[in-house]
Amino acid sequence: MRATVMFGAGDVHIETVPDARLIEPTDALVVVTRAAICGSDLWPYKRMEYSETGRPMGHEAIGIVEAVGADVRSVRVGNLVVMPFAYSDGTCVFCREGLHTSCIHGGFFGTVDIPGAQAEAVRVPQADGTLVVLPVGADDALMPSLLTLSDVMGTGHHAAVAAKVGPGKTAAVVGDGAVGLCGVIAARRLGAEQIIILGRHPDRIALAREFGATDIVSERGEEGVERVRELTGGLGVHAVLECVGLEQSMRTALGIARPGGAVGRVGVPQDETLPASQPAFYNNVTVGGGPAPCRAYIEELLPDVLEGLIEPGRVFDRVVRLDEVPDGYRAMNEREAIKVLIKF
């Protein structure tokens, strides 16, 4: 079959690889109908060292179940399913607590053992725990929004939950990428009164406004912090959604949090340490977040997508075929596209 493989920074190709197939009795084989390129795929796209064997890419997909292992009970051949970016058994102590990304028998897609979803088909381990059957047709107009439940919408929601967004609170979103935009949706959905987005790309900012952002801060660094303080009566915001993962963005996030506030971080941290430990301490600012347990959130978010109450699929502003995926990476990396959907 054909699949996306990254061999090094900027070096992504569509390769012919061995067909995905069932290995464990708990596996499902899913023929991919929609996949996506993730902001987190851009970190290796910028930095990966050359690898001869390469890394199979992709962890967001919707598809049709083609085969299931002998132990699979809740998913059937022919089902249209969405997969979260992590697989999980759904029964371990962490899954029962709703933290599927720490599943004791779980893991992540896009490794040599568990190849990626930017491919014609994908093997899904722990199919019963991982996959969610979608109650729509395979070409439903909701496909883009449903696809965001794999990762980007769940991740924006996780940032909002970790930042303790709630009714009447003030929120700020650091980063105007697809996750930040979904963070705006999540903050509004959870009742935030004021939603400030920090970003400067006109197309993204326009979308953020439509999603519910009430204020835009295009300044960066200390100036951006000052601007947010001006917008919040000098206090800072209750809830900061950190959707980038860089030292500077975290410093901004901690700088704009109000005393007693919380930063929910979902941008994959690129540094070993967290800055501004002392200011965060003196202000009693909480830092939470991590890989989003999207599997847990699908149950909460899916009804809103099906009812059209939220439209996170609008973050996809480019659609490519599999053989155009390398150009999709380039376009996202150059910020020509917010997020790329792959249609099979």
Next chain:
Amino acid sequence: MRATVMFGAGDVHIETVPDARLIEPTDALVVVTRAAICGSDLWPYKRMEYSETGRPMGHEAIGIVEAVGADVRSVRVGNLVVMPFAYSDGTCVFCREGLHTSCIHGGFFGTVDIPGAQAEAVRVPQADGTLVVLPVGADDALMPSLLTLSDVMGTGHHAAVAAKVGPGKTAAVVGDGAVGLCGVIAARRLGAEQIIILGRHPDRIALAREFGATDIVSERGEEGVERVRELTGGLGVHAVLECVGLEQSMRTALGIARPGGAVGRVGVPQDETLPASQPAFYNNVTVGGGPAPCRAYIEELLPDVLEGLIEPGRVFDRVVRLDEVPDGYRAMNEREAIKVLIKF
């Protein structure tokens, strides 16, 4: 009057200083009957650069109100009062949220403007918001425990709250100083099922056991982390109370937190950055805490002290007179004493 002044590392003296007096109409003048030396006083005792004018020390006290300013309403001359280590107006937006340490009109004792409480008397700004009248006599046997409400018991409680201790949860306390020991009391009081203390001083460990610690880990660093994991079925603990403030203790705290767990830090951080940002992220571990809003907690903890349900005053294992305070610093710094009470 006589007061404790620190001039540099290891250089503490009892000096004759100008009498404390009312300055603002919201002030109270309190004659100190009990004060204490705090673990946080040991940071300057170890590191302070020489200062000709010196720093007036102390932020924990019980005393008798000798005079009040014209605007003071809730405190009267003759009242026996306890002061938290921060003063606060009790009415600002942060005080109303219970975060008195971020009071807009508040601040901390032990500066040139607001001198310290290891002195014969102390000026207490924002007296109505700051002071709590104690319903006991000035020589009640509960004095040591009541004095801990100024800081150390409230701080241990804050660590437990920030670490999200709750009924049936597992907790670990990093640090066997007076704050850590009060953290054990707080964790037990909030319902933790297993309470592991990381420490190695036999007298402190013995007290920790009496306060409710169920397990002792004397190993440090990676070995300590391994030992806690063994004690928790490989998972780590839900709630970690970080009561030290060093890079190594925070690394240990993050290492023993269970995925989805929380670290409540109350040890004043001695470093600009927080370690292990990436492991904390991948495990969705939350880091919270800061200066404890002891004023808010007095209302919750005072009844338990009065009823004898908790006995945090047992952390005081040495009593000195004011002129012996320099030796009290030495004794605490050399870990000869857990915590020193100053009796006037």
